Amino acid sequence: xxxxxxxxxxxxxxxxxxxxKSTRDRFREVLDNALLAEELGFDGFGVGERHERPFISSSPxxxxxxxxxxxxxxxxFTAVTTLSLLDPVRAYEDxxxxxxxxxxxxxxxxxxxxxxxxxxxFQVTPEDQWDRNAESYEVFRGxxxxxxxxxxxxxxxxxxxxxxxxxxxxxxxxxxxxxxxxKESVDLAAxxxxxxxxxxxxxxxEPYAExxxxxxxxxxxxxxDPAGIAVGAGxxxxxxxxxxxxxxxxxxxxxxxxLAFQKGLGLEPVFSTLEDFVERSSALIGSxxxxxxxxxxxxxxxxxxxxxxxxxxxxxxxxxxRDSLERFQSDVAPVLRREIPDPPFAWGPVLAEPVPTDH
Numbered sequence: 001x002x003x004x005x006x007x008x009x010x011x012x013x014x015x016x017x018x019x020x021k022s023t024r025d026r027f028r029e030v031l032d033n034a035l036l037a038e039e040l041g042f043d044g045f046g047v048g049e050r051h052e053r054p055f056i057s058s059s060p061x062x063x064x065x066x067x068x069x070x071x072x073x074x075x076x077f078t079a080v081t082t083l084s085l086l087d088p089v090r091a092y093e094d095x096x097x098x099x100x101x102x103x104x105x106x107x108x109x110x111x112x113x114x115x116x117x118x119x120x121x122f123q124v125t126p127e128d129q130w131d132r133n134a135e136s137y138e139v140f141r142g143x144x145x146x147x148x149x150x151x152x153x154x155x156x157x158x159x160x161x162x163x164x165x166x167x168x169x170x171x172x173x174x175x176x177x178x179x180x181x182x183k184e185s186v187d188l189a190a191x192x193x194x195x196x197x198x199x200x201x202x203x204x205x206e207p208y209a210e211x212x213x214x215x216x217x218x219x220x221x222x223x224x225d226p227a228g229i230a231v232g233a234g235x236x237x238x239x240x241x242x243x244x245x246x247x248x249x250x251x252x253x254x255x256x257x258x259l260a261f262q263k264g265l266g267l268e269p270v271f272s273t274l275e276d277f278v279e280r281s282s283a284l285i286g287s288x289x290x291x292x293x294x295x296x297x298x299x300x301x302x303x304x305x306x307x308x309x310x311x312x313x314x315x316x317x318x319x320x321x322r323d324s325l326e327r328f329q330s331d332v333a334p335v336l337r338r339e340i341p342d343p344p345f346a347w348g349p350v351l352a353e354p355v356p357t358d359h
Contacts, residue, residue, distance in 0.1 A: 001340040002347060003333055005037040005311035005325075006079045006234070008048035009057035015257025015315040023056060027063070033311040034067045036322065038074040040329045043347060046077035046109070046308065051085065051118035061094040068102035075105045075347070079308070080178035080197075082113030084133035085122040087156055088140040092164055096144070100169045104349030109197050109232075110137060111178035111185060128155070130184045137175075137188065144172045171352035174345070176232060179211055186211050190218035195230035195343065198302065203270060204280045208233070209301040216303075230343040232306035233298060237283035239316065240327040244286040248274065251285050254315035284309070288331035295336055305343045307336075 007030055013020040021029065034045045045067060047060040057063070064076045076098075083091065099106040112133040119125065124132060132155050139156075142149045143164050151159040177189035180199040189196045196215050200208045212231055219229055237254075241247035255274040262269050271277035277285075282298065284291045295307065309328070313321035 001333075001336045002043040002306045002342060003336075004044035004046050004077060004232075004306065004308040005033065005042050006046035006048065006077070006308045007033065007057070007311040008050060008055055008079070009063070010054055010312070011056045012054040012261065015261060016253045026056065029312070030063065031066060031070060034074070035070060036325065037311060038071045040325055041333075042074060042329075043306075044075040044077050044107070045071075045311065046079035048079045049082050049113065050115065051082070051113075051121055052115045053117070061098050064106070065098050065101055068098065068105065075107055076102055077106075077176075078108050078110075080109045080111035080113065082118070083110045083136040083140065084112035084129045085118060085124055086136060088136040089143065089156070089159075089162075089164055091136070092140050092143045093166075095173070096164075096166050096168045099173060100166060104169045104351065106170070107174045107176065109176040109178045110140075111180075112182075114180070130182075131155075133185070134188055141172075141175070141192070144168055170350040172350060174350050176230075179215075181207060181211070183211065183214055186215040187218050190215055190224070191222050193219070193222070193224045193228065195232065197232040197306070197308075198234065198304070200233040200282045200298075200302075201236045205282070205298060205301055212302050212304075228344055229303070230306070230345065231302055231304040232308065233302050233304040234282065234308045235284050235310070236277070236281045237285060237314065238309045238324060238328065239285045239320070240288055240291055240324045240332060242287065242327075244290055247286045248278070250316070250320055257315055284328075288327060288335075291328070291332050292335050295332075296339070299340055305341055 009030055011023065011026050037045045047063045048057045049060045051058050060078050068076060095106060095108065112129050119129065135153055135155055139151050139153060142151060148161045148163055149159050150161055176195045176197045177185050178197045178199065179185040186196065198208045198212055216229060220226060239247050239251045241250060252274050255277060259269055271281055277283055284294060
């Protein structure tokens with residue numbers, strides 16, 4: 001099993017203290033967390049893309065480029081690239097450039113994105129968002145694989161024998177399809193034989209498990225070998241402590257602060273108590289053994305081979321956050337790496353031929 005640390009770069013008041021960091025300090029925190037993830041041996045670091053409050057993750061290529069310059073080993077993910085909102089030609093140019101700058105460490109998780117505010121910002125409607133997502137992905141995919149591209153399109157000017165530069169380093173880049181609740185994204189992934197990444201954050205396990213089962217059915221429907229399936233899944237939170245009692249006590253102020261924030265926005269929480277959150281959500285809060293057992297319970301339903309954890313402290317102190325990640329990497333990850341297989345592909349640059357060493 002592989003492990004990612006992911007941030008959506010939420011820029012909201014601290015759930016316990018109520019203090020909000022400056023924008024500059026929040027970005028600095030993201031960079032520090034990426035360095036920590038590489039130091040601790042995580043396999044990937046992901047940056048989300050949102051175009052509305054309370055997020056400041058509107059430009060993941062820029063953030064990931066800075067992280068690429070500071071790191072050397074960890075793979076870099078988007079989580080997710082909102083192709084329903086983007087021009088696929090411009091998105092290709094940004095990510096092909098980033099792939100070269102990072103030495104072929106880039107992987108994309110694509111999706112239509114969430115939120116009415118960002119749809120309005122880009123003049124995307126609920127009716128056309130899925131068609132835009134599919135069209136943008138088909139164009140993006142074609143540009144990455146072909147030196148010249150012709151495409152009849154509805155949502156951007158058509159392409160005829162178009163050349164887009166730079167040509168890619170990875171041939172082709174690996175693209176995962178992020179899915180929260182929609183069969184459309186699952187079907188698109190299965191159609192092209194691409195891996196799936198389940199959000200697995202907001203709800204209990206059942207709706208996510210149902211979508212993953214649908215993905216596997218559609219994968220075979222489109223004629224792909226079941227042995228080639230790769231599934232990733234998210235988590236709603238992490239706090240690994242020596243005992244479950246310590247974990248619950250430390251996480252309670254964080255949960256209660258987040259609960260108050262949701263209620264202040266008029267949202268009805270899915271999990272109204274910390275005990276329910278720990279039991280029925282995907283959050284990994286407890287002793288190492290409890291976390292291992294919970295990941296296995298989810299694996300029985302999902303068959304996933306990649307797991308993402310929150311890169312941000314999320315209300316924990318910096319010391320608690322680091323201690324939790326260190327304990328996860330020392331006491332949890334080795335067991336899960338041994339007991340749950342890796343994805344069915346190499347965890348490294350996707351290259352059709354050796355990269356030239358001359359410049």
